[in-house]
Amino acid sequence: MMKVVRGFYAVAYSVKLCRPDVICAYPITPQSEIVENIAQMYANGELGNCEYITAESEFGAASILVGASAAGARTYTATCSQGLILMSEVLWNAAGMRLPIVLTIANRSLSAPLSIWNDHQDSMAMRDAGIIQMYVENNQEVHDMMPQAFKIAENHKVLLPMMVCMDGYKLTHAYEPVDLLSQELVDEFLPPYDPPVKMTTKEPYTFGSYATPASYMEFRVAVYNAMERARKVIEDVYKEWAEISGRDWGGNIVAENCEDADVCVMAMGSLVGLVREVVKELRDEGKKVGFIKIRTFRPFPADEIAKAVDNAEKVIVFERSLSMGSDAPVTLDVKSAIHKKAIDVYSPVVGLGGRDVPQNLVKSIIEEVMENKVEPGTYFRGLKDYEEVIV
Amino acid sequence: MRFHGRGGQGVVTSADVLAVAAFKEGFYTLSFPTFGAEKRGTPVASFLRVSDRPVVLRDEIYEPDYVVILDPTVMESVNVVSGLKKGGFVVANYPREKELEEKLGVKVFAINATKLAMEHLGRPITNTVMVGAFAGLTGLVKLETLRDTILEWFSKKGEEIAKKNADLVETAYKIMEERRNEAKELGLKLPELVLQK
Numbered sequence: 001m002m003k004v005v006r007g008f009y010a011v012a013y014s015v016k017l018c019r020p021d022v023i024c025a026y027p028i029t030p031q032s033e034i035v036e037n038i039a040q041m042y043a044n045g046e047l048g049n050c051e052y053i054t055a056e057s058e059f060g061a062a063s064i065l066v067g068a069s070a071a072g073a074r075t076y077t078a079t080c081s082q083g084l085i086l087m088s089e090v091l092w093n094a095a096g097m098r099l100p101i102v103l104t105i106a107n108r109s110l111s112a113p114l115s116i117w118n119d120h121q122d123s124m125a126m127r128d129a130g131i132i133q134m135y136v137e138n139n140q141e142v143h144d145m146m147p148q149a150f151k152i153a154e155n156h157k158v159l160l161p162m163m164v165c166m167d168g169y170k171l172t173h174a175y176e177p178v179d180l181l182s183q184e185l186v187d188e189f190l191p192p193y194d195p196p197v198k199m200t201t202k203e204p205y206t207f208g209s210y211a212t213p214a215s216y217m218e219f220r221v222a223v224y225n226a227m228e229r230a231r232k233v234i235e236d237v238y239k240e241w242a243e244i245s246g247r248d249w250g251g252n253i254v255a256e257n258c259e260d261a262d263v264c265v266m267a268m269g270s271l272v273g274l275v276r277e278v279v280k281e282l283r284d285e286g287k288k289v290g291f292i293k294i295r296t297f298r299p300f301p302a303d304e305i306a307k308a309v310d311n312a313e314k315v316i317v318f319e320r321s322l323s324m325g326s327d328a329p330v331t332l333d334v335k336s337a338i339h340k341k342a343i344d345v346y347s348p349v350v351g352l353g354g355r356d357v358p359q360n361l362v363k364s365i366i367e368e369v370m371e372n373k374v375e376p377g378t379y380f381r382g383l384k385d386y387e388e389v390i391v
Numbered sequence: 392m393r394f395h396g397r398g399g400q401g402v403v404t405s406a407d408v409l410a411v412a413a414f415k416e417g418f419y420t421l422s423f424p425t426f427g428a429e430k431r432g433t434p435v436a437s438f439l440r441v442s443d444r445p446v447v448l449r450d451e452i453y454e455p456d457y458v459v460i461l462d463p464t465v466m467e468s469v470n471v472v473s474g475l476k477k478g479g480f481v482v483a484n485y486p487r488e489k490e491l492e493e494k495l496g497v498k499v500f501a502i503n504a505t506k507l508a509m510e511h512l513g514r515p516i517t518n519t520v521m522v523g524a525f526a527g528l529t530g531l532v533k534l535e536t537l538r539d540t541i542l543e544w545f546s547k548k549g550e551e552i553a554k555k556n557a558d559l560v561e562t563a564y565k566i567m568e569e570r571r572n573e574a575k576e577l578g579l580k581l582p583e584l585v586l587q588k
Contacts, residue, residue, distance in 0.1 A: 004414040174423040175410045273447030
């Protein structure tokens with residue numbers, strides 16, 4: 001049923017249909033209304049036997065879910081920004097313990113300075129944790145992603161936490177038409193969680209125990225291997241979803257018009273729709289430019305990207321976060337993916353801390369690369385004149 | 392469309408209600424606020440795109456076809472007509488239309504929303520008046536559709552408040568409906584879009 005709903009609701013309603021066993025959360029802007037919507041559904045008795053637990057902090061929320069997941073529950077939470085990095089110690093543990101906790105991240109910047117607005121710095125800070133990450137472009141995609149996230153994370157070849165990342169405000173606060181899923185469809189697609197090992201009082205297990213140099217390395221390699229196996233699982237789940245729902249969002253990346261493109265432009269998250277539109281406009285003007293939407297960020301779709309940009313001379317990566325002292329995070333991976341090719345990589349950093357990224361800015365960024373008016377590397381666009389005091 | 396006002400007046404709700412109502416009329420819609428609109432009294436803007444195809448642009452609206460002003464005092468600190476397209480117009484909560492037109496230098500349709508809101512609601516919350524005025528003027532949404540949407544939207548606040556707001560929307564709609572031809576003569580996108588249907 002197509003309905004105009006807010007991003008929060010698109011997530012909450014979809015999570016409900018996934019029949020989670022335990023939800024535990026702590027509010028933080030701009031995520032709060034996701035869990036408020038779920039809490040309301042819980043209070044209305046719409047969540048069946050699900051336990052909804054309020055915690056004293058994000059650290060507590062994640063810890064409670066680690067316990068619940070180890071006991072065999074399907075677990076969910078949502079957070080962002082400072083809340084996510086407060087969870088980080090626990091989430092690294094969840095990955096190491098192979099607990100498929102599913103999270104929605106309402107992407108928001110990190111302090112300091114304090115900002116409640118959108119960029120990708122929070123989820124990027126969790127890049128190496130062993131958590132699967134994917135980014136959505138609109139509220140239909142996030143609605144469709146929640147059942148897929150549980151199915152990917154809970155697959156026995158994977159068993160890792162998964163974050164579905166949606167841009168805070170730009171998506172969470174937007175009203176737009178969403179085709180709401182039915183319980184029947186989600187039930188058909190997503191079986192109940194069947195943990196290979198679970199803790200009970202009769203059969204106690206130890207999760208995440210002390211590992212001396214004699215065994216630690218093997219456990220970490222196992223996490224690495226699980227993330228590698230996730231590539232195929234993710235692709236299969238994306239395909240199955242397209243068949244069952246009739247909505248095909250593509251694979252780990254979606255490449256459009258790249259075969260003959262001199263310049264390939266990449267974007268992730270809510271910027272995708274706008275960048276795609278600008279690229280189309282340039283195509284119509286006869287420019288040889290292609291577009292790549294990056295959906296899955298961890299595991300990084302390096303082979304797919306290398307293949308898609310094979311004929312390009314230049315690649316533009318729109319960055320929404322930084323890695324101080326190096327290239328921005330997506331660029332690092334793109335460069336690594338294409339290191340054998342003679343392709344120049346341009347990394348315009350835009351829209352940090354919620355600064356708007358207007359259509360004409362995106363167009364001028366692409367045009368200046370096509371017209372050789374800018375050198376490859378990291379640079380900032382949409383920046384004001386400013387003076388640094390500490391130099 | 393761009394909506395201007397102050398936090399607490401329902402600026403965000405204005406765009407959202409119209410997004411829901413216009414979708415019911417068969418348009419694709421997307422609305423979102425300027426962010427961090429939690430503080431009462433600070434200038435706030437929200438944005439609405441209405442189209443005959445899915446809306447993919449999510450940047451703020453720099454060149455609006457229409458501007459709706461809920462609170463005239465916001466004009467002191469915000470350039471509300473910034474980027475307004477040629478042939479575009481302003482629908483404003485203001486008691487004296489000609490005066491505002493001269494001040495802003497663009498076509499203005501004014502309605503004394505504060506007065507109407509005080510009469511109907513007893514509070515100077517102007518969003519429903521302005522939604523009704525805009526819809527009546529442009530014909531974007533039929534009156535029944537808008538009434539239903541308002542009743543649904545405010546149902547959580549109780550039947551009485553919902554009905555008061557629906558009546559208020561109707562009053563504003565009818566006042567501005569009489570001037571729809573004047574708006575059409577400006578040759579704007581929106582009436583064209585509506586006429587095509």
